[in-house]
Amino acid sequence: MSFLWTVSDLMAAMHGRPMGNLPEGITGISIDSRSIAKGEAFFAIKGDRVDGHDYAGIAIANGAALLVVSEAKLPALGRLTAPMIVVDDVLEAMVRLGCAARDRSAxxxxxxxxxxxxxxxxxxxxxxxxxxxxxxxxxxxxxNHWGVPLTLSRMPENTDFGIFEIGMNHVDEIRPLVNMVRPHVAIITTIAAAHLGNFKDLGEIASAKAEIMEGLVDDGHVILNRDNEQFDTLEKAATALGVAHVHSFGSSAKADFRMVEFAGGAEGAVLWAAIGGRTLEIQLGAPGRxxxxxxxAAIGAAALVGADVDAAVAALATLQPEKGRGARYRLPIGSGSFVLIDxxxxxxxxxxxxxxxxxxxxxLPEGGRRIAILGDMLEMGEFAGRVHAELAVPLVEADIRDVWLAGPEMAHLRDALPEDVHVEYRETVDELKQFALGSIAAGDVVMIKSSKGTGCGRIVAALLEKY
Ligand code: ATP
Ligand code: MG
Known part of the structure; x- marks a missing residue:
């Protein structure tokens, strides 16, 4: 049996107090009592809505090898007898464990x-x-503040490559997270209007993202998007922070990882890229520029961490679009079919x-329509009206003639679209769902998108269920 952590290493990292008959080690870490596997440790994290301590008993029933709980919550656990490590604060203990995972890793x-x-x-x-x-x-x-330390704590000692997603909604959020992760390579994919409600402008978003460079190891690398309007801001930040190696990707002639040419198809794409003095022909299993x-950025990073670049390039041919991020379905309808892009x-x-x-x-098959089903983009603050109306530009450029909209903010887009576009507008997603269920025809290609909170995923689910 190979353990993720021996209990003695766990104790040393977390400074906890043992209670009960502790096992020799744990095979994994979970913060969810529903999905915990036998032999894993259950960390009773307190979230916004639930407190893991309320689920400690279920975690044990589902096979948890031990619990990590906070001292203050002990009385609330009542008569529960289980192997436990008692700590001051469970999240802080997980952060300490995450740092220990990083320290022991090569x-x-x-x-x-x-x-x-x-x-x-x-x-x-x-x-x-x-x-x-x-x-x-x-x-x-x-x-985020629990996702990053959880991912670190779960990193096996024999890992060759550790990959960490780091997010933020406001300034000062990335810094403590990247200081735990201490990356060799940091990638900033792009700066765009997300969570704009919390920021003055894109420059402020760029500065907040630049915090990721503060946690780089001494001889670290950053990879920046040359085509993004905030590139100069980020490059300046890299210089000010003394980042050892600054690289860029994009179609600009100055980019280190450069898009020479791109040919998009329905099921995939071909990318010709100049990387490290070579021009590579890259087949992409998922479509989209x-x-x-x-x-x-990914191939550039793979080269920087010493991976086999040719094997990395070959792997891109079998890439699949992620669920909710471009996944495609061909669904039967009548005597034909339609395509759903989720x-x-x-x-x-x-x-x-x-x-x-x-x-x-x-x-597009003969007689089919390209239909965009769009719901509100949230967290746009005072910019909401403008950014919704501005979507008319790419829709017209792409010659999308059927645009079905839901949500109060999408009314701005409805009003901005030219008359020759067939617009269906409903106030709520559920009304639009009803309309969509009765209105798609054979040959159509339907793309559905909105913010998570708007819930256009319900339209996807309803279509997948019906067809
Ligand atoms: P979150 O902050 O919610 O975790 P994320 O940064 O992880 O988001 P993804 O889940 O990868 O983003 O993608 C979100 C959406 O953006 C998807 O619809 C995806 O297809 C699209 N997307 C992915 N990469 C890019 C890109 N480079 N430029 C524009 N859109 C992109
Ligand atoms: Mg994400």
Whole structure:
């Protein structure tokens, strides 16, 4: 049996107090009593809505080998007898354990931040580095004050490549997280209007993202997006922080990882990239120019951490679009079929544009329509009206003639679209869902996107259930 942590290492890292009959080690770490596996430790984290201490008994019943609980909550655990490590604060103990995981590791560490594309790039890195060694990466978008220490604590000692998604909604959030992760390579995918409600402008967002460079190891590398309007701001920040190596990706002639040419198709794409003095022809298993941009950063990072670049490039051919981020379904309808592109995971102006471009690149059967089903982008603050109305520009450029909208903010887009576009507008997502269920026809290509909180994922689910 190989342990993720022996209990003596756990105790040393967390400074806890043992209670009960502790096992020799644990095979994993979980903060969710529903999905915990036998032999794992359950950390009773207090979240916004639930307190893990309330689920400690269930975690034990489901096979947890031990509990990590806070001293103050002991009385609330009542008569529960289980092996426990009692700490001052469970989250702080997990942070200490995460730091111990980093200290004991010889892995090359890559941290990914940016306004969009973090998870896409992180999963791409997982995929392209796998042929070169053992990869450990964040689950889903576990990128915040608990997601990052949890991912670190879970990193096996024999990891070759550790990949961490780091997110933020406000300034000073990335700094403590990256100081735990201490990456060799940091990637900033792009700066765009996300959580704009919390910031004055894009420059402020760039400064907050620049915090990721503060945690780099001494001889570290940063990879920046040359095509992004905030590139100069980020490059200046890198110089001011004394970052050892600054690299860039993009289609600019000055980019180190450069897009020479891109040919988009419906099911995938081909990217010609100049990286490290070579021009590579890269087949991408997932379509979209934004995927190709992320791929430049990922291949660049793979080269910097000493991975097999040719194997990394070959792996991109078998890349699959992530659920909610471009996943495609061909569904039977009547005597034909229609294509559903699920972009419902989340939305902001940058990813809306990327998804509209994706819809434009799809093949359209005779008589079919390209339909954009769009719901509100949230957290846009005072800019909300403007950024919704401005989506008319890429929609017209892409010649999307059928635009179905839901949500109060999307009324701004409805009013901004020209008359020759067929617009359906409903106040709520559920009304639009009802309309969509009765209105899609054979040959259509339908792309669905909104912020997570708006819930256009419900339209995707309803279509998948019906067809
Ligand atoms: P979150 O902050 O919610 O964790 P994220 O930064 O991890 O988001 P992803 O989940 O990778 O972002 O992607 C979110 C959306 O942005 C998806 O629709 C995806 O297709 C799109 N996207 C991914 N990469 C880019 C990019 N480089 N430019 C524009 N859009 C992108
Ligand atoms: Mg994410």
């Amino acid at each position: 892995a090359k560490i890559i941290a990914v931040t940016g306004s969009v594309g973090k998870t896409t790039t992180k999963e791409m890195l997982r995929h392209v580095l796998s042929p070169s060694g053992r990869v450990h990466a964040s689950v889903a978008s576990f990128n 934004h995927i190709a941009e992320n791929a430049l 972009e419902s995971y989340n939305a902001n102006p940058a990813s809306m544009r990327a998804a509209i471009a994706l819809l434009k690149d799809t093949e």
